[in-house]
Amino acid sequence: MFRHDKRLQFEAKPEKPDPLFAKKLQELIGGAYGEMTVTMQYLFQGWNCRIEGKYKDLIMDVATEEIGHVEMLATMVARLLEGAPSDTTAEAVRDPVVAAVVGGMDVQQAIVSGGGATLADSSGTPWNGKYIVASGNLLADFYANVAAEAQGRVQTARLYAMTDDPGVKEMLKFNLARDTVHQNLWLAAIEELKEDGLEGAIAPNALFDEENQEHADTIWGLSAGSTAAQGGWMRRTAPDGQRRLRYLEDPEPLGGPASVPPPRDSLYGTFAGAPGQGSEKGAQRAPGPRQGLTDKVKDAFD
Amino acid sequence: MFRHDKRLQFEAKPEKPDPLFAKKLQELIGGAYGEMTVTMQYLFQGWNCRIEGKYKDLIMDVATEEIGHVEMLATMVARLLEGAPSDTTAEAVRDPVVAAVVGGMDVQQAIVSGGGATLADSSGTPWNGKYIVASGNLLADFYANVAAEAQGRVQTARLYAMTDDPGVKEMLKFNLARDTVHQNLWLAAIEELKEDGLEGAIAPNALFDEENQEHADTIWGLSAGSTAAQGGWMRRTAPDGQRRLRYLEDPEPLGGPASVPPPRDSLYGTFAGAPGQGSEKGAQRAPGPRQGLTDKVKDAFD
Amino acid sequence: MFRHDKRLQFEAKPEKPDPLFAKKLQELIGGAYGEMTVTMQYLFQGWNCRIEGKYKDLIMDVATEEIGHVEMLATMVARLLEGAPSDTTAEAVRDPVVAAVVGGMDVQQAIVSGGGATLADSSGTPWNGKYIVASGNLLADFYANVAAEAQGRVQTARLYAMTDDPGVKEMLKFNLARDTVHQNLWLAAIEELKEDGLEGAIAPNALFDEENQEHADTIWGLSAGSTAAQGGWMRRTAPDGQRRLRYLEDPEPLGGPASVPPPRDSLYGTFAGAPGQGSEKGAQRAPGPRQGLTDKVKDAFD
Amino acid sequence: MFRHDKRLQFEAKPEKPDPLFAKKLQELIGGAYGEMTVTMQYLFQGWNCRIEGKYKDLIMDVATEEIGHVEMLATMVARLLEGAPSDTTAEAVRDPVVAAVVGGMDVQQAIVSGGGATLADSSGTPWNGKYIVASGNLLADFYANVAAEAQGRVQTARLYAMTDDPGVKEMLKFNLARDTVHQNLWLAAIEELKEDGLEGAIAPNALFDEENQEHADTIWGLSAGSTAAQGGWMRRTAPDGQRRLRYLEDPEPLGGPASVPPPRDSLYGTFAGAPGQGSEKGAQRAPGPRQGLTDKVKDAFD
């Protein structure tokens, strides 16, 4: 269960309105790597965490903080939009500053939200549930968390350079710091998983014996003239501590042709010899893949 | 520019059809962490890479391989669907095996693709371009690549346990191996970025002096009874090699109330004193944020 | 800012697993009218609320509760999936009960979430930010809130009939009750807006004098043989307390033909007389709409 | 079956083109609360209506009118775009008015539609089928209809303030009037449902005895310092005519911890003691939820 405090985690006071920046800030609210994404990613990871204790608790601590980040940003957007010229007519835009504002505003912040934030990104694409992942495998999920915080901090840094409003910059400095600490945190939690013997460097920490050993250490050189073999990754032990990567120059495919079986008649695919279709000019029947479903299924349908 | 070889990178021959598994395999084709995602993520990262040489070449080598993985999986799906009972009527499903197949098939593989793969995931959601990221910051992007390969290998491992078809398992063993080597590779490339002095542990490698120092090392304890302070992450230097994380027990918010300014009349927001609205019972005007747009904009609109 | 309590708002303990129901419950998590929708709708309405005090506080009280509902449901889903046959092969499904389970499971709950909830609905469509609205007009938004709670309670009632697990039913009884109280609440808040003189029955409470009076009270009879004129709505004063609805039998259109102007040459639309296009057989130039942009724009482009 | 009349329901003639406004008008065509939404919502409600007669007929009357509203708006957009500077080069935009137009146009109206409307909203997000609801429960659906008309009229009012073109304003005055009459209508139809004894105030009109009575009248005070208890909703009988709402100050959760069961091995979740995973430091097994599937399913999988 959750509780709310009316105060913001950190102050979100622009010195003056800036509708252009209010549009750009939407990326940090509803973008694929915005605060909504980390909020929901962490909440679902916490709820889906299979071991009680420090990992789950850490996830829920951070998740709960992130809801408050969405709150800060939504508040900042509404304040940046104060007095924004939503009702401007084309006739009126004779000043370049106004023209830029009119041209570059997020019109849905006015028409739909009445001067507030939307749950969308900086180009108006709505946030969606596929932006998050909560696999139950903590190593894979913590890697995803590092990635989300890293992309989020890169975007925050870019936005920081796009404004000179002291109030906005103050809030973004806080956001930058939180993104730094969270990147550190998830990286540290990955180390902890290894320390605790729960996971290794590769997710999941299983099936290494079953996987195809011959193909578990090769870089396929498929871009002509590639210099990838010159990277230090070739000279050092791989991060899993067990292998050395090898570079395959101009490798040949290992499989046969990518042919597929003829379709059932009732699917009306184009195929020589099918009902309603003529002789087979320039076409050849694919080498037949092995037969049928289980016998029981076959009996029912054939 | 690209070239195609008709042979598959690795063989994709099921021993017998299995329409239920053909549906599940869609996750590795068009899921958020499927092969389409890594294909497009790497292609756009390669095209967006700002330094010529080993990094860009490596990205393009792997990207080109991944297109071939989509090809392997699409071929496997079509073969798994051979003879699938797309034209079964409700009357016919008197056998439990058939019933399960009829119930659990991906009907669009029949109706839309005529017995082939779709560009969607295992629940039919179409793949979309927001699944990928190519920020131009290689550290942030390589973290995203590790995350994608890790989630992909977790899903492949799960699918590996859901089949006992030797041909399918053979292909998945290859996929598991490739996911292992690619995780190793992106982790190694992150080390290489550090070695080359291009990036550190935190993305982007900048603005550390400007970010809010006071809040760059704290875990906010916001989940009551959390034991997150007991993690090893509190006892070791943070992964950036510079800080020690601190845990804030029951911290207070730093900002003021999350109030927002009154709306312009033309937005028809509910506000006491607005035109057509009455006296202000139980409502109170928000503390006014600072005034206006730039003067020029103000003049034009007020 | 938000805080978390590890305990659930209400108990979520199924008596036994039921993977089929775990799929159906997704509708209440990530459906268009699920708990995620009301959570985010109320949070954004609260953050976008322009009058401090009771309305905003009420919205935030309820919004905060709803986050906890998502938590209850996500927990319930993971418990319903305990031991679910994710790794079943087609061969094994010889029992009808198993067959139904295998056929009707949400495969992404296994492949993607490892036995947990996803942020999607019961057919796997991801939740998205367009499901919510926070217009800043409290009357319009409270109507939307009543609608969301009503649809949510209808769906909960249907799900209640689809299970006989006492633990699941117990939780759904709580959900039904909360949906009842929230419907009552938003309906009561609408009355309060009227009492406070802030809004009337029609949103927004403005422009009534400017709107086209002649067309503000008519039902257009456009479905042949309609008996809509027999409804009580014709005999009573309209809900705004001011009008009486009128029924127009077989009304004629008021506008001219739906023609559109010829395209600019550079748009390569099909138009008789355009460059590269021939004489005008069977086609006729649309009656010209009035000319041009503002003169300044015209000068720049023509 | 439907029939078409070439004339528009109401005239849609702008005095002069205005590409900026043509972009904004897209919200009323393809936005979540635009005319496409009400068209499809009413059509599906009509087709899904289970009682013949006045309700169904009314829905179909209004649904049929709404198709004509999309037609009016699409025509208006094409006329507003007449002569719009789609082929302007960056060099040419030396005039602020032109600059604003170039900056603020919907580029897809030119590139994709050749100077016409798209089926998307004002930020280019395509309309989608999840915007509509047709539950078969008329009370829940009529609430949704009131909500849609209310949001639609709020947006129309905002757009009305964003233009000073007399022709556009004339059409919007008609739209405002239709939105007024439709709000009145659906509110009146809700009263009629009650009069006819078909529904009450709460949807669905059922399960009140089964729902958890103890929790059917409480507002949970979860936002610290909330003044929600001061609202008139506490002093009056609830809209269902049966209860009085109660306010719970600082309530405690009623459920246990939000723990979830250990994952099956084949899901490769992180869990202490799982294969390939080490001893259990800092982690504790969740209290076991009750066992298994039905026995038959158990036998098949364990």
Next chain:
Amino acid sequence: MFRHDKRLQFEAKPEKPDPLFAKKLQELIGGAYGEMTVTMQYLFQGWNCRIEGKYKDLIMDVATEEIGHVEMLATMVARLLEGAPSDTTAEAVRDPVVAAVVGGMDVQQAIVSGGGATLADSSGTPWNGKYIVASGNLLADFYANVAAEAQGRVQTARLYAMTDDPGVKEMLKFNLARDTVHQNLWLAAIEELKEDGLEGAIAPNALFDEENQEHADTIWGLSAGSTAAQGGWMRRTAPDGQRRLRYLEDPEPLGGPASVPPPRDSLYGTFAGAPGQGSEKGAQRAPGPRQGLTDKVKDAFD
């Protein structure tokens, strides 16, 4: 403006319910090539048509028919769902027929629509506005219409084979016929465009002199071992009546390397020599593309 007739264009009476087929029929309602798509595609093409007369009138005739097809299908779905076991519990599914039904139903038809159709496809993906096109170029649009009707008829044929209900088959025979006539119609309308001298075989009928002549007749042989040069397309005049296609064996790229310029510092891309980044090991600056924006823009930002 539109009018409605309560009767269906053609009868839609199943002999008995079939919930499995009700799910599959959704593809013809809300699929990418379903009736909703052709309805909206034709409506927007008609509204966007720039020449009055026979073309526009034909489009509107067919568009209006298609709305009625959605109506037929939605009605059929509701009838196929009569008495469907939405409230079945897992315990009850001991019969294979029931198991298949339970496994293969569209659960949202029950939970969301209460036994009716949704505006989604057969895997539950909502219909969206990007499925349609109305470019204003009638040749391009009629090609799109032929394609839509062809895919629609293929899907209808597949569904026809999936049922043996005489009532359903009767309706699908009507649909097959309408898809035949509409394919004929759009193909005939393409011929008419040529007859009228409005368009040729290639859309748009313009810029042929400006396009790169050297590359307007070549097939690039990029798939090793391709036999595409053996097709009759090499021996006959091309459909535009002007060219003969040529096949390029193993062609070389014509452009330079796909390098991109260094990023601005404020974008925090990884680049050797950028602030906070080290010396350039293994990386090389891309050959600089030509300089700057227009001078005016340069002055403002550099």
Next chain:
Amino acid sequence: MFRHDKRLQFEAKPEKPDPLFAKKLQELIGGAYGEMTVTMQYLFQGWNCRIEGKYKDLIMDVATEEIGHVEMLATMVARLLEGAPSDTTAEAVRDPVVAAVVGGMDVQQAIVSGGGATLADSSGTPWNGKYIVASGNLLADFYANVAAEAQGRVQTARLYAMTDDPGVKEMLKFNLARDTVHQNLWLAAIEELKEDGLEGAIAPNALFDEENQEHADTIWGLSAGSTAAQGGWMRRTAPDGQRRLRYLEDPEPLGGPASVPPPRDSLYGTFAGAPGQGSEKGAQRAPGPRQGLTDKVKDAFD
């Protein structure tokens, strides 16, 4: 399997940056009819092709070329963005040219991609997998390919008119030529399918005897005053070579009323006589559709 060459298929060098055009070019990358669509449409058609030989080889030749087109466009976008004013503040936009640029830029190209292309269209909507079709019926698919190339060439022609940069125009001339040759190619391949006796003019080439003959040649005149009967399509044999189209003036519906059956009680639809619902005023029970499911299903649920 695929291989990559670092050189672009054709040069992509703008003379100078143009951020406005970089936004517009996104339509050709990630739009519904952009290069990503044809790439994936052809790849999946090739992988899904059921006859080996010239058709499949042709599809793979062209598919492989198209990947290189996405590469050209992504490179062009990054070059057009060189030095773009992503870090401009509102204060700085005092020059109209700059204002237009600031207003009309794709902000995600800066914030998300760091000065590179995104996988989205010109209004920021992400590309998605439903844009492609690969039905296995080559006639239907080749029609879709003609349509895609035609829309693509129309859009390219429009973009060609929107720039005067010689380098950009040079690349677009190549694209126009390729779109011409590909339209010719797919039209020629359709002829080849007929020559080979594999398909006719109507897809699929089957079920003509079963389809409803009476309705396979009629245009329903449903738009009042339509002149569609004046088209040449009425005077010539239909493209299938077998029929002559007929025009039905003001036709009557052939089906009965669009009524649907009463809902099961557990769906809580509004219906007179249902539990919790009153007497039936103004409502009438729909004429009962035929009874039940198969008997076995009936027994299980009734």
